[in-house]
Amino acid sequence: MAYLSPDNMADAFAALERGGVSVIAGGTDWFPQAGEVLPKVSLLDVTGLPGFRGISKVPGGWRLGAATRWSDVVGAALPGCFDGLKAAAREVGSVQIQNAGTLAGNLCNASPAADGMPPLLCLGAEVELVSRRGVRRLALAEFVTGVRRTARAADELVSAVFVPDLAAGTVAGFRKLGARRYLVISIAMVAASLRIEAGRIVDVRVAVGACSPVARRLSVLEARLEGLSVRADLSVNVADLAGLEPIADVRGSGEYRLEAVVEMVSRLVGDLVQQGVRLEQGVRADG
Known part of the structure; x- marks a missing residue:
């Protein structure tokens, strides 16, 4: 097994073209999944590539580099609409995992229980992919196509996540249910965002x-x-959950997951509405 850590895009693309490589950006998912016998592939570590780490304001939104750590997200000065993503970042494993695990790694792993997915969906996130052919963007909902499956082509790398600007006053949150408080795979998780205008959601x-x-x-x-x-009345019911397909496993039955989501969404939306009302009233008072 070779370990490749290029510092330029030309070398990274050349490694992809040679084939037989697995792309990592932290490796916190890759190594546990590999098990005791590592596959006979080379590892292509993209964390040293230019522009792959960091959070910056760009025209029309925010650019979060693919190799941005979860601890970077927690510590970044971001508007309130990112509060759900920050809350999710604090739930990704332990602090040690948050210091190594990356935003794009979480998305490319394409686990149904990826903590970053719900809040990024609420942010309208797009995935930026780069290859010798150029740069393209895909809506996050189109990028992750199934369990452990993405729309990344073999010659592409995920270089960043783009989040378009949301209106001022947007509030956001995240809730996660697990068998214990920390270091747990989710039974269910919910994210939400909204704003209040003239007393309406x-x-x-x-x-x-x-x-x-x-x-x-x-x-x-x-x-x-x-x-x-x-x-x-902002209460949620099972009919509101159309499209969900919860499985039964050691962490919980499908029925339990649906009941849990009803309660989690009800509480989160209620909390965000109250937060939005306070924010709107504060804006009015300041005005």
Whole structure:
């Protein structure tokens, strides 16, 4: 097994073209999955490539480099709409894992229980892919195509995640349910974002992970909540979860997962509405 750590794109592309390589950016998923006998492949570590790490404001949004660590996300000065992603970052394994695990590694691993997926879906994130052919962007919902499957071509590398600007006043959050508080694979997880305008809920987004092959937005629930008064009944029911396909495993039954999501989404949306109301009232008072 060879370990390749290029510091330029030409060498990285050449390694991909030779074949027989696995791309890593931290390796916190790759090594546990490899087991006791490592496969006969070379490792292509992309963490040293230019522009692959760091968070920056760019025209129209924010660029998060592929090799940005979860601890980088936690410590970054970001607007409130990123609070859900920051909360998820704090739930990724231990602090040691957060210091090594990367944003793109979490997405490319394409686990149904990837912590970063629900909040990034709520942020409308796009995945930036680079190859000798150029740069392209895919919506995150199109990039992850199934369990352990992505739309990355063999000659491409994920170079960044782009998050478009959201309106001021957007609040966001994340909740995770596991068998214990830390170092746990999710039974279910939910993320949401919204803002309050004139006492009504607008631009509401809700996403659920670990309850379908790929984390997904709850479009039925979003449509029902959009435009509601903050004083309306905001309770969630199973009918709002259309599209989820929770499995039964050692962590919980499918029925339990659905019941848990109903409660988690209800609590999170309720908390965010209260937070948004306080924020709107503060803005009015300041104005």
